[in-house]
Amino acid sequence: MNDLIVKTIVRWVIPFIQLFGVYVVFYGHVSFGGGFSGGALIGASLILYAITFGLKASKKMVPHKRSQWMESLGILWYIALGLVGIYTSAYFLGNKAAGFYMGEAGQLLSAGIIPLLTIGIGVKVASTMITLFQKLVEENEDV
Amino acid sequence: MISTQFPVYLVIIPLAIAVILPLLKQHRRLIQSIVSLTVGLMFFLALFNWFELHSFGAYAYNFGGYAANLGIQFYIDELTSLLVLFILFLSFIIISYSFADIPHELEPHQFGLYYSLILLLLFSMLGMVYTNDLFNMYVFMEILSITSTAIISIKHRKANFLASFRYLMLSSIGSITILFGLAFLYMVTGHLNMFEVHKVIQSVWTTYPMNLLLASGFILTGLGIKSAMFPLHVWLPDAHASAPSPSSAFLSALVVKVYIFAMYKILFRVLGTMMVKGLGIDQAILIFAALGMVFGSIFAIGQRDIKRMLAYSSVAQIGYIFLGLGLMSEQGLAASLFHIFSHGLMKTALFLSAGSIIFATGKRKLSDLDGIGYRMPVTMIVFSIAAFGMIGIPGVSGFMSKIYLGLALIEGQHPIYLALILLSSFLNAVYYLPIIIAAFLKEDPENRHAMKMDPLPKRMWIPMVVLAICLIVIGFYPQLIMDIIEASLPAYLVG
Numbered sequence: 265m266n267d268l269i270v271k272t273i274v275r276w277v278i279p280f281i282q283l284f285g286v287y288v289v290f291y292g293h294v295s296f297g298g299g300f301s302g303g304a305l306i307g308a309s310l311i312l313y314a315i316t317f318g319l320k321a322s323k324k325m326v327p328h329k330r331s332q333w334m335e336s337l338g339i340l341w342y343i344a345l346g347l348v349g350i351y352t353s354a355y356f357l358g359n360k361a362a363g364f365y366m367g368e369a370g371q372l373l374s375a376g377i378i379p380l381l382t383i384g385i386g387v388k389v390a391s392t393m394i395t396l397f398q399k400l401v402e403e404n405e406d407v
Numbered sequence: 408m409i410s411t412q413f414p415v416y417l418v419i420i421p422l423a424i425a426v427i428l429p430l431l432k433q434h435r436r437l438i439q440s441i442v443s444l445t446v447g448l449m450f451f452l453a454l455f456n457w458f459e460l461h462s463f464g465a466y467a468y469n470f471g472g473y474a475a476n477l478g479i480q481f482y483i484d485e486l487t488s489l490l491v492l493f494i495l496f497l498s499f500i501i502i503s504y505s506f507a508d509i510p511h512e513l514e515p516h517q518f519g520l521y522y523s524l525i526l527l528l529l530f531s532m533l534g535m536v537y538t539n540d541l542f543n544m545y546v547f548m549e550i551l552s553i554t555s556t557a558i559i560s561i562k563h564r565k566a567n568f569l570a571s572f573r574y575l576m577l578s579s580i581g582s583i584t585i586l587f588g589l590a591f592l593y594m595v596t597g598h599l600n601m602f603e604v605h606k607v608i609q610s611v612w613t614t615y616p617m618n619l620l621l622a623s624g625f626i627l628t629g630l631g632i633k634s635a636m637f638p639l640h641v642w643l644p645d646a647h648a649s650a651p652s653p654s655s656a657f658l659s660a661l662v663v664k665v666y667i668f669a670m671y672k673i674l675f676r677v678l679g680t681m682m683v684k685g686l687g688i689d690q691a692i693l694i695f696a697a698l699g700m701v702f703g704s705i706f707a708i709g710q711r712d713i714k715r716m717l718a719y720s721s722v723a724q725i726g727y728i729f730l731g732l733g734l735m736s737e738q739g740l741a742a743s744l745f746h747i748f749s750h751g752l753m754k755t756a757l758f759l760s761a762g763s764i765i766f767a768t769g770k771r772k773l774s775d776l777d778g779i780g781y782r783m784p785v786t787m788i789v790f791s792i793a794a795f796g797m798i799g800i801p802g803v804s805g806f807m808s809k810i811y812l813g814l815a816l817i818e819g820q821h822p823i824y825l826a827l828i829l830l831s832s833f834l835n836a837v838y839y840l841p842i843i844i845a846a847f848l849k850e851d852p853e854n855r856h857a858m859k860m861d862p863l864p865k866r867m868w869i870p871m872v873v874l875a876i877c878l879i880v881i882g883f884y885p886q887l888i889m890d891i892i893e894a895s896l897p898a899y900l901v902g
Contacts, residue, residue, distance in 0.1 A: 336426040343419050355472040356415045 274316040281309040289386035293375040299385025306386065307393025314394070319401050328398065331391040338388025345380055408463045413456040414483050415468065417449055417491065418534050425526035433519045439506050442522045446502055446529070450495040457488040465898050467539065475600050482539035482601070485895030486744070490536050490668060494661055497751055498529055500870045501660075504759050505653035507866040511766055512651040513561060521561060528554045528657060532665045541589050541599045541677070544669060548585065552578040552633065555662055558654040559646050570645035577642045581632035588625030591618060592677070601676045612682040619678070620686050626673055627688070634666035636729060637699030640722045644706075647718035652762025655714060659721045659758060660751040667728055667747065671740070675900055680735050692733035697827050699726030704834035712771050713761045716838060717754070720797060723831060724750045730828075731812055734819045737896055742811035744892050749796065749804035749881060756793035756874040760786045763871065767862050773842060778851025780843075783861040787846045789871040794839040796878055799832045804881035811889070 282305075289302030314322035349358030357377065360366055364376030372379075424445045431437060465484035469475060502525065509521055531551035538544050556578070560571035593599060595615050596607035612619055628639070635643040643663075647655045674683055683689055703723030710716035728750070731743025763786045764779060765771055780787040796805030809828060816825050861868055881888060 332429060336430055339426045340423060343423050346415075346419070349471065350412055350415070353472060354411075355468075355470065356412070356419075357471040359471055361472050 278309050289382055292382040293378040299382035300389050303386035303389025306390035310394040311397045326394050331395045334387050334391035338384045341384040408459055410456040410459045413452045414481050414537050421526040421530040425523045428519050428523045438519050446499050453492045453495050457492055460485050460488055476603050479543045480539040481537040484898050486899045501653050501656045504867055504870040507864045524558050535665050539601050559650040566649040570649045574642045574646045577632055581629040584625050585629035588622045591622030604677050630666050630670045634663050635725055637695050644715050644718040648714040656755045656758040660755040664747050689733050689735045696726045696729035696733050700831040704831050708838045711773055717757050734815055736819055738815035738818055741892050742815045745811050746808040749808045752878050753793045753796045756789050759871050760790040763863055763867055777845050777849040780846035781858050785861045785868050789875045791843045792875045798836045802882045804878050807885035
């Protein structure tokens with residue numbers, strides 16, 4: 265899309281969307297949202313970028329290799345956190361018993377394992393959304 | 408107990424390896440060794456877990472240590488771990504066959520991705536078998552149906568896209584139906600843990616019969632779509648026929664069985680024998696099973712493509728499994744479980760040998776198979792053994808499962824269904840025997856009776872021979888499996 269107004273506005277809006285996405289991910293355990301919704305917001309901002317500036321620019325910003333690594337690392341991070349629970353408390357995904365810092369309810373640093381998990385989910389969802397979008401556009405261009 | 412954590416490892420190892428595979432260099436050797444090591448390791452973990460269960464008994468595993476009514480629970484009893492062992496054994500065989508077949512069927516860059524999908528398939532199947540939580544079962548079911556769609560559509564051909572799209576649509580309808588039914592159950596009981604739901608249902612099912620009938624109707628219809636119960640089987644022939652042969656073997660021998668196992672769980676663990684019989688659900692299952700047994704075979708007679716014929720034969724065999732299930736007795740359940748194992752082995756052997764025929768000659772039409780027994784003796788002998796099992800000729804495991812099923816039917820006072828089993832066996836003979844006769848007795852137009860060894864790599868014929876040996880061993884010594892099933896059933900039904 266080659267339109268100055270759209271490009272300028274998107275350039276202004278994207279940082280705010282991403283900031284809000286990061287906020288939703290980090291505050292998932294104390295307010296609404298969480299890994300999926302925050303990740304979807306970040307992914308949507310990347311898709312917005314791809315729509316306005318084209319596939320080439322989007323691939324320069326998020327190369328396929330990088331999003332692939334992010335996707336896998338999101339899952340592996342989740343599994344690794346779960347395994348910590350097995351070695352310290354005898355239960356997969358153990359939280360309080362596994363010795364994670366519980367903090368005070370309502371604070372940012374609280375709820376032990378949950379904010380750590382949401383970060384992994386957020387990374388996974390955001391990278392999956394942009395990968396899917398890029399793949400769909402590519403398939404369309406091949407035909 | 409050392410192996411308490413093993414079920415969790417069994418679920419997370421394939422997931423972790425599945426996401427690591429695409430990151431590695433796409434060397435065929437590297438991927439092959441990683442995948443076979445992973446599945447081998449999982450098999451030994453499952454074996455160890457199974458041995459320990461004998462001395463320690465069944466146990467529940469609560470994720471995160473939360474109470475059963477709050478968190479997600481795995482329940483590991485001997486039957487579950489026997490099924491897991493079977494899934495891993497068959498997967499190992501199919502995967503070692505597929506290393507030779509898949510490069511032939513797919514493009515080189517898809518090789519690693521295919522095994523990622525297979526490992527995700529294993530992940531979701533094992534999760535579904537282990538889980539004791541209704542919603543968690545639904546989640547694994549969704550992963551399983553999306554992954555199976557992907558392993559059908561991975562071949563870039565129009566037939567595959569059509570078949571997988573059809574499967575995706577129907578199985579999404581199935582998933583939504585199941586979710587709806589689960590919501591009804593939750594409405595009545597207020598729990599998602601299967602044991603907790605069961606406790607509540609036992610006391611309230613006479614108060615809310617309509618609500619529970621609706622719930623079980625929705626759930627069983629959904630699971631019926633996914634496990635190809637007769638009138639809902641329309642997606643199966645296309646999907647199983649167009650997928651690469653190892654995928655067909657996976658789908659037909661394992662994936663469908665996992666859904667049936669989920670149905671066991673729903674009927675015996677969640678609803679309970681008393682309620683199922685009280686509301687007449689078992690009668691409905693029996694009727695659909697009998698229809699499937701007969702009509703699946705009739706449809707199979709009309710097929711010209713070998714893999715389509717095998718797919719329709721699956722519909723008939725699934726009818727047998729449902730027949731055992733519909734009896735709602737311990738013997739019926741044992742017979743139907745035995746048939747899960749023996750049909751898994753037979754169908755894998757059939758699909759793998761059909762795959763080898765396609766691999767070596769490129770022929771799929773039944774009319775082109777004249778004299779193929781001289782060019783591919785090992786393949787056709789394996790095919791014949793498995794086909795004899797399907798017909799129910801003594802000495803192969805299929806015969807024993809029919810005997811057990813027949814005994815259970817007589818015990819349950821349903822002699823009419825016994826006649827239908829005989830009819831279905833006869834129909835099986837009508838479509839399996841001509842292939843065997845054509846393969847060994849007719850003349851091959853291209854080369855005249857020169858007996859040769861199969862033009863197949865070792866990786867392909869050794870797994871098939873192993874399967875054929877298993878079939879004959881179980882045919883002569885069915886107690887090997889039946890004793891284990893009967894020993895572990897009481898613990899399963901107590902639940």
